[in-house]
Amino acid sequence: MTSKRYLIIGGVAGGMSAATRLRRLDEHADIIVLERGGHVSFANCGLPYYLGGVIEERSSLLLQTPASLGSRFGLDVRVRTEAVAIDRDAKTVLVRDLVTGEETTEAYDALVLSPGATPVRPPMPGGDRMLTLRDIDDVDRAMAELEVAPRNALVIGAGFIGLEMVENLVHRGLDVTLVELGDQVLPPLDPEMAAPVADRLRDAGVDVRLGTQVTELRASTALLSDGTTVPAEFVLGSIGVRPDTRLAAAAGLEIGERGGIRVGDDLRTSDPHIWAIGDAVEKVDAISGEHRLVALAGLANRHGRLAADAIAGRDVRVRDALGTAVVGLMGLTIATTGWPEKLLRRVGREIRVVHTHPASHTGYYPGAEQMALKLVVDAETDEILGAQGIGGDGVDKRIDVIATAMAGGLTASDLADLELAYAPQFSSAKDPVNMLGYVALNAVEGLTPSIQWHELDAAMEAGDVLVDVRTPGEVAAGAIPGSINIPLDEIRARIDELPAGRLVVHCKVGQRGHTAVRLLAQLGREAVNLDGGYLTWQAGESARSHAEARETAIAA
């Protein structure tokens, strides 16, 4: 029996998972890993935190070396080595040593492509000054610039990584400007969930410019699309990544319409001897069933292992991708899974939306923090389509639980029945996830119809009456214009004060509103609850003002 020869192009998450798994499955194979960069196994998700000094030692970022991988797994790992071309007929790869320039040809029985993705760079004058943060070389370059002690920084792109860059540059003491093309930070979230993040950034002194583009990078400043100039001694960008499909495309492998390598659910490309994994590959979206680009480390790791299993002849089937993600920012935790409301509405899906504002744990135990949760549900089937959370402690836990419920095919109503660990410092007897289920159940059962913050204006224009059921003290601290205040506990006595017409009821978070709707409905009044109450409306207003500030800026 001659031993197999496996070639893996690209190290890090996906490639290294494939290589080590292949070794565990086949002790006798030749396994060669080719990595263009100088490091084959490093903590790419830790790079922003090394920049910020939260991770103090550069060595902490380096997880494995070619030598350690060689002695433990018998891998032949070659860094600064580029795969130049694939000859599919000959089943060989032309390989170039980037240090010596020497080229060799390597044969394979199976080839794994894990080339990753390359940062998108806007074509603009001075664009070369924008640094990115994908590998160790990048972070070394950025650190070298930071050692010159710039006073200010420009971050381009307010996605998950962009916000981590901002946090860490603020942590270093720089004055930071954040420029984002979209109307909001964190584009995967809905605007009212993202608005508090922009507010938190501004409170921390970050100059947040939404709906704005950088058009030119000068020596120490940047020109923006609204004509203003911002300081930019140090420039870091994270405006997205593009699958690195050069090698695959040149070899004639199928590329999908989203621009990633197309693979089957066994991760095989259009060539039966070539597999592909990681950020370069299109995933199947769990909500739409369509292909989509999802650049997440968890999927890269998982798919690396699965590709190895497939190569070893095991039966594998890749699960569709939800795209669960989280970011920590200045004490906030922001997490999401599945699809946001805005995207589902755009594709015309009939949905129900639930906003809640629960405490991370019981209010009577010290240290409870309020969070905002959002659940998006198929209106017909009660299927959970997405969830978002923002707050402090315990937000990641709730999104993980919901992502797991989605994977298990539980409906929104089923969340009411989850048995989650409860003690006063960890949760409430009705966990926030249970509460989402309760609210969903009330909607399924038709008990408490609700409308969303962005539907309120239209409702009031159509003649609905807005009833604020909070206490006068709460109302004095801020109220929705045009509302009538009758506290919940007084509704029974004062029902005659309510004008004719449909009533839109609201409280602070939605819970008293629910009780009021039930009461009013049974007293013969048509009533709906303003989902998420005053707090969600307020976040929605904040999102709107961010977007409007941009409109004004453009007009001016």
Next chain:
Amino acid sequence: MTSKRYLIIGGVAGGMSAATRLRRLDEHADIIVLERGGHVSFANCGLPYYLGGVIEERSSLLLQTPASLGSRFGLDVRVRTEAVAIDRDAKTVLVRDLVTGEETTEAYDALVLSPGATPVRPPMPGGDRMLTLRDIDDVDRAMAELEVAPRNALVIGAGFIGLEMVENLVHRGLDVTLVELGDQVLPPLDPEMAAPVADRLRDAGVDVRLGTQVTELRASTALLSDGTTVPAEFVLGSIGVRPDTRLAAAAGLEIGERGGIRVGDDLRTSDPHIWAIGDAVEKVDAISGEHRLVALAGLANRHGRLAADAIAGRDVRVRDALGTAVVGLMGLTIATTGWPEKLLRRVGREIRVVHTHPASHTGYYPGAEQMALKLVVDAETDEILGAQGIGGDGVDKRIDVIATAMAGGLTASDLADLELAYAPQFSSAKDPVNMLGYVALNAVEGLTPSIQWHELDAAMEAGDVLVDVRTPGEVAAGAIPGSINIPLDEIRARIDELPAGRLVVHCKVGQRGHTAVRLLAQLGREAVNLDGGYLTWQAGESARSHAEARETAIAA
């Protein structure tokens, strides 16, 4: 239409959930809540923390009053009022005002029993000195005794509540003795998962007496079953609760073999007009399908709402109970769901067991804490039967995720595919729950067979060879007696040094062991992994020494 009349016996979690839900479903009903105690809505899970001073204000414990419930929900709430007898034919309840002694008869259309459970009291001389902690009256009594400034305390029972009592009494500065009849603290957990808890208690100066009973309470000391005497100026007990079925039994309602009120999956008792919920009621266990007593606040709340739905004519079906629980203790978080290994082995179920020791988040981001996780799986179907976790940050999250996976019918292998929120400060690209799935998959696929810590002695007696694949530095700090040390990275070169026979391989946590087993198997050696590695073995040894200490004490 005459309005309905609903009577609810017992307030707090279950009763109040039923009452408020009934109101939201029926604005016109008469809803009367009868509560024997002085408070109808209080934070019973917060009582130990008020005792310890963590919750500073007594008022924080009081959530709702009869007046607030009256004005908001139109409930007729009567505290210090006892239901004396049910006349099922007449559909009336004989009610006694405990203050005036006056008795009245209240009619009902539907009756909800939520009487809760009463603390078990061991029959022993001086037993009256043992305080319990079920309601506000209890905590007032305990606080009065603590104000006399006892120097030491005895806690009887090392279950979840017992440990909370210990933590809070230590927090108050008392010298605490903890006496537990079983061989371990936290009886719902497996011994090797509970052993570190006992160690932590001892490190904190708590005198932990396992396998021991209190036989007599004297003026300021207690006599134990091993003949020793311990200081006991203050005595608090939590040795379990007994469903309060007096009223139900006297009315001839069916009582189950576990001693709780028997209800159907619509929470209806054997009388079609009477429902029952909460700690007084038997639940159906999700693992065995048999009836079981589970006294958890989450279930009481959920069932209160479901009983109201059922009474209102809605279609309800109670889910079987997993029994998820968590406790915080001196910086440790300990959580569990489903069944432990020991119970499943006792009933003869064929199971697989996985122990891991992952970090709460990536090792390169500051503040990661190591936890121990355990997963118990049906050997044939891969169904998840239980999970336990102990550590710091993030243990509750992982148990919640697993409990959700169980509710969704996911298998142990499916855990590998969960998409959980990852950023370096929250998790790892392979979350600890994913890792459990990976290990489970390796077992399903027959790649890496394993044995448990408690099977090692028998294996070595049968002639197996124990191979420690850790580094010499690790071995020097402590090793399993009788092991041969060959570091993982040297196995290929030194394979000839291994004696004949089956090899039991182990590392620190199980991961290098897995790689070693794969390597050895492919080099023609029969090898199994010691599940959980040295750390699980060490915890098992600690559990064994706790149990043996008891044996010695009894013998002496």
